[in-house]
Amino acid sequence: MRMHRAVRAAASAEASFGVFKTCAARPRFMCLNAPSRVLLAGSSPAMVARGKGAQRHFSESRSTLAAAAEAVLKQAAADPSALTQDDIIGKLDNVEKERLRKLRNIGIAAHIDSGKTTVTERVLFYTGRIKAIHEVRGKDSVGAKMDSMDLEREKGITIQSAATFCDWVKKEDGKDEKYHINLIDTPGHIDFTIEVERALRVLDGAVMILCAVSGVQSQTITVDRQMRRYNIPRISFVNKMDRMGANPFKAVDQINQKLRMPAAAIQVPIGTEDSFIGVVDLINMRAIYTEGSRGEIIRVSDEVPESVQALAKERRAMLIETLADVDDDIAEIYLDEKTPSPEQIKAAIRRATIARKFSPVLMGSALGDKCVQPMLDAVCDYLPNPIEVENLALDKRREEAPVKLVSYNSLPFIGLAFKLEESNYGQLTYIRVYQGSLKKGMNVFNARTDKRVKVPRIVRMHSNEMEEVPEIGAGEICAVFGVDCASGDTFTDGNLPYSMSSMFVPDPVISLSIKPKKSLDSGNFSKAMARFQREDPTFRVHVDAESQETIISGMGELHLDIYVERMRREYKVEVETGKPQVAYRETITQGVKFDHTLKKQTGGAGDFARVVGYMDPIEPGPNGYLPSKFREEVTGGSISEKYLFACEKGFLASCEKGPLIGHPVLGTTMVINDGATHMTDSSEMSFKNATQQAFRKAFKEAKPQVLEPMMKTTITAPNEFQGNIVGLLNKRNAIINDTEIGPEDFTLLADCSLNAMFGFSSQLRAATQGKGEFGMEFSHYNPAPGQLQKELIAAHDKAQADRNKK
Numbered sequence: 001m002r003m004h005r006a007v008r009a010a011a012s013a014e015a016s017f018g019v020f021k022t023c024a025a026r027p028r029f030m031c032l033n034a035p036s037r038v039l040l041a042g043s044s045p046a047m048v049a050r051g052k053g054a055q056r057h058f059s060e061s062r063s064t065l066a067a068a069a070e071a072v073l074k075q076a077a078a079d080p081s082a083l084t085q086d087d088i089i090g091k092l093d094n095v096e097k098e099r100l101r102k103l104r105n106i107g108i109a110a111h112i113d114s115g116k117t118t119v120t121e122r123v124l125f126y127t128g129r130i131k132a133i134h135e136v137r138g139k140d141s142v143g144a145k146m147d148s149m150d151l152e153r154e155k156g157i158t159i160q161s162a163a164t165f166c167d168w169v170k171k172e173d174g175k176d177e178k179y180h181i182n183l184i185d186t187p188g189h190i191d192f193t194i195e196v197e198r199a200l201r202v203l204d205g206a207v208m209i210l211c212a213v214s215g216v217q218s219q220t221i222t223v224d225r226q227m228r229r230y231n232i233p234r235i236s237f238v239n240k241m242d243r244m245g246a247n248p249f250k251a252v253d254q255i256n257q258k259l260r261m262p263a264a265a266i267q268v269p270i271g272t273e274d275s276f277i278g279v280v281d282l283i284n285m286r287a288i289y290t291e292g293s294r295g296e297i298i299r300v301s302d303e304v305p306e307s308v309q310a311l312a313k314e315r316r317a318m319l320i321e322t323l324a325d326v327d328d329d330i331a332e333i334y335l336d337e338k339t340p341s342p343e344q345i346k347a348a349i350r351r352a353t354i355a356r357k358f359s360p361v362l363m364g365s366a367l368g369d370k371c372v373q374p375m376l377d378a379v380c381d382y383l384p385n386p387i388e389v390e391n392l393a394l395d396k397r398r399e400e401a402p403v404k405l406v407s408y409n410s411l412p413f414i415g416l417a418f419k420l421e422e423s424n425y426g427q428l429t430y431i432r433v434y435q436g437s438l439k440k441g442m443n444v445f446n447a448r449t450d451k452r453v454k455v456p457r458i459v460r461m462h463s464n465e466m467e468e469v470p471e472i473g474a475g476e477i478c479a480v481f482g483v484d485c486a487s488g489d490t491f492t493d494g495n496l497p498y499s500m501s502s503m504f505v506p507d508p509v510i511s512l513s514i515k516p517k518k519s520l521d522s523g524n525f526s527k528a529m530a531r532f533q534r535e536d537p538t539f540r541v542h543v544d545a546e547s548q549e550t551i552i553s554g555m556g557e558l559h560l561d562i563y564v565e566r567m568r569r570e571y572k573v574e575v576e577t578g579k580p581q582v583a584y585r586e587t588i589t590q591g592v593k594f595d596h597t598l599k600k601q602t603g604g605a606g607d608f609a610r611v612v613g614y615m616d617p618i619e620p621g622p623n624g625y626l627p628s629k630f631r632e633e634v635t636g637g638s639i640s641e642k643y644l645f646a647c648e649k650g651f652l653a654s655c656e657k658g659p660l661i662g663h664p665v666l667g668t669t670m671v672i673n674d675g676a677t678h679m680t681d682s683s684e685m686s687f688k689n690a691t692q693q694a695f696r697k698a699f700k701e702a703k704p705q706v707l708e709p710m711m712k713t714t715i716t717a718p719n720e721f722q723g724n725i726v727g728l729l730n731k732r733n734a735i736i737n738d739t740e741i742g743p744e745d746f747t748l749l750a751d752c753s754l755n756a757m758f759g760f761s762s763q764l765r766a767a768t769q770g771k772g773e774f775g776m777e778f779s780h781y782n783p784a785p786g787q788l789q790k791e792l793i794a795a796h797d798k799a800q801a802d803r804n805k806k
């Protein structure tokens with residue numbers, strides 16, 4: 001057996017110091033265990049009184065809760081900095097702790113077609129939320145519950161994330177334990193990535209699904225990145241164990257190698273492919289079979305079939321070894337050459353998973369109705385409950401100092417609106433309640449707009465159905481009607497000047513012109529545009545000032561196609577679209593001075609404005625080009641405040657539509673430090689126009705450049721095609737950043753320009769006999785190649801000349 005890292009380290013310590021020490025440090029794994037100062041949300045006696053007088057929904061626990069909250073709040077009022085989050089949690093009474101202990105907010109995320117929706121359908125069936133199972137693109141034409149949109153059912157892809165909830169009764173040592181699970185099924189396709197972003201922003205844990213044949217795929221890598229961005233602990237589920245060539249251990253190796261996430265199987269399969277009938281639970285060394293017409297009967301046997309005994313022993317040893325690498329308790333037991341008990345293993349998996357140092361891997365076949373229930377047990381066993389996750393808000397009173405939120409019903413309310421959806425009953429706003437509870441009829445404050453709104457209706461979502469509730473407790477997810485806001489807004493009870501950081505919204509990279517075929521439809525067309533924009537922050541609409549065309553921008557061709565199709569189906573508007581265009585940017589590369597006078601004095605009211613200053617390029621930051629900036633450094637009042645404001649407006653308008661090819665301007669500073677005003681002929685409009693003219697002239701003198709979007713591209717394919725793919729990428733001037741070669745497949749990470757990637761999918765298919773796949777997401781802007789810049793500028797100038805002729 002190979003020498004374990006902990007043994008090696010200890011042995012070398014012994015060699016150097018002559019002392020053999022076992023791991024002394026106790027694990028500091030859960031984020032909540034580290035003592036940290038907490039500014040408690042709210043401390044006035046009035047708030048305590050409000051907490052006490054709240055609607056009696058959680059009736060049996062209310063009085064104890066209020067008493068506990070009062071004690072905590074009083075202490076916080078006396079000295080807020082003296083309380084740690086542990087103190088607060090320690091003071092939560094048992095009923096409240098029990099409610100939170102059995103609450104899970106989880107997402108299901110994975111590469112396209114891994115089976116997220118199929119798994120979710122089983123989860124809903126086994127938890128009794130739905131009475132029958134319907135397949136994605138199934139023969140009965142009903143479609144899976146979570147793909148509620150017609151388009152999703154037809155295409156067999158998830159477009160929008162869908163939320164639901166269920167109760168799972170976990171059987172543990174002959175006892176039944178009921179867990180409440182809020183679940184969000186997310187789309188796999190990169191074009192709908194915002195749906196994954198906003199789901200992960202508000203969830204406490206995730207199930208990462210992998211295909212047993214393909215293992216880690218290009219989009220798994222993106223999902224992994226997103227999970228890391230929001231510190232999401234995850235369990236992994238290797239699905240499609242019924243498929244030919246299924247190999248769960250390949251997926252385990254790839255999670256370790258490609259995602260660099262320590263992972264180990266906690267099950268091994270019994271039977272393969274067609275004859276896959278169950279799994280061995282490696283922790284308790286027992287066999288689990290799912291039987292019955294839809295796998296609803298779980299049979300547990302202490303007898304592990306002989307055919308898998310050796311494999312089970314080997315994999316159990318690997319599990320313990322991997323855990324010893326990430327958990328000090330297991331490392332200590334391992335060093336003492338003892339075997340940890342099932343309880344110790346389970347506890348270590350839970351600690352390490354929540355600390356995001358480990359991912360336990362389970363396996364099954366959702367389509368074959370096999371072994372989904374043990375995955376649900378694992379959600380309860382290893383993913384965190386809301387008080388095990390650190391959720392921070394920013395305190396506006398204290399220079400946005402972070403404040404920890406505690407999912408405690410009697411504390412003042414804080415929630416985050418993470419998704420908006422138009423429904424037949426008006427705007428539906430999805431909210432994660434981080435602290436306090438949200439009650440029907442309650443007034444909440446929008447931290448961004450400072451506006452007070454009443455919450456008329458609260459619902460729990462079950463895909464496209466809803467269930468009205470009078471109150472939602474802390475740590476839960478719900479949706480509300482009649483609350484006007486933007487995606488990412490924080491809501492409070494009005495006493496706390498807190499806001500929460502929002503999710504990451506990637507920039508759109510593709511745009512196209514669009515117009516209704518019949519002018520009669522323009523009313524519905526505008527309605528659809530407004531709705532889609534409100535719902536999806538990665539979908540943008542603007543009207544080009546010169547061509548008067550409506551331009552839509554988004555994350556990819558599929559993203560925009562789906563909106564065009566939704567417009568046709570949901571709004572009955574047939575549209576004409578232009579060719580997809582890359583979202584270019586413009587910038588300057590050297591500093592330049594300007595002194596520009598706008599002068600029209602031809603009798604009557606004239607126009608006069610003089611602006612003097614300079615333009616400079618802004619050094620790109622670590623994430624690329626920065627937004628352009630305006631500054632005034634006028635001394636002596638040569639331009640009044642009012643006119644300087646107009647200059648800034650002129651600057652912003654210029655940046656929206658750059659002088660080179662009409663695309664937005666990045667990385668450019670414009671400074672106005674002098675100028676002149678005419679007593680009667682100057683106006684805000686003349687200063688705005690003068691600034692725009694000066695900008696245009698100076699920009700062209702400052703060695704401008706067209707920037708093109710570069711895409712972080714991940715390609716996976718069988719090893720024999722590596723040469724072909726490198727060839728394809730070289731032709732596209734891609735920069736290959738990393739290549740990982742596994743036993744069968746390789747993964748290549750490259751930066752490619754989006755422009756060069758049009759038509760790539762069909763070429764990749766041809767070059768790999770259909771076995772290669774790729775995913776890409778926006779990374780940064782780079783200067784476009786010289787020839788392309790010339791072509792773009794020439795095309796833009798020609799279009800402008802044609803327009804002027806008309």
Ligand SMILES: Nc1nc2c(ncn2[C@@H]2O[C@H](COP(=O)(O)OP(=O)(O)OP(=O)(O)O)[C@@H](O)[C@H]2O)c(=O)[nH]1
Pocket residue numbers: 110111112113114115116117118119135136137156157158159186187188189239240241242243364365366367368
């Ligand atoms: N053989 C086999 N096929 C499966 C299994 N689970 C799902 N599938 C099939 O895989 C395809 C994709 O399943 P979905 O559940 O739509 O996958 P998804 O990950 O939700 O897809 P997107 O959301 O569009 O990315 C469907 O044809 C399913 O029937 C499985 O366990 N075994």
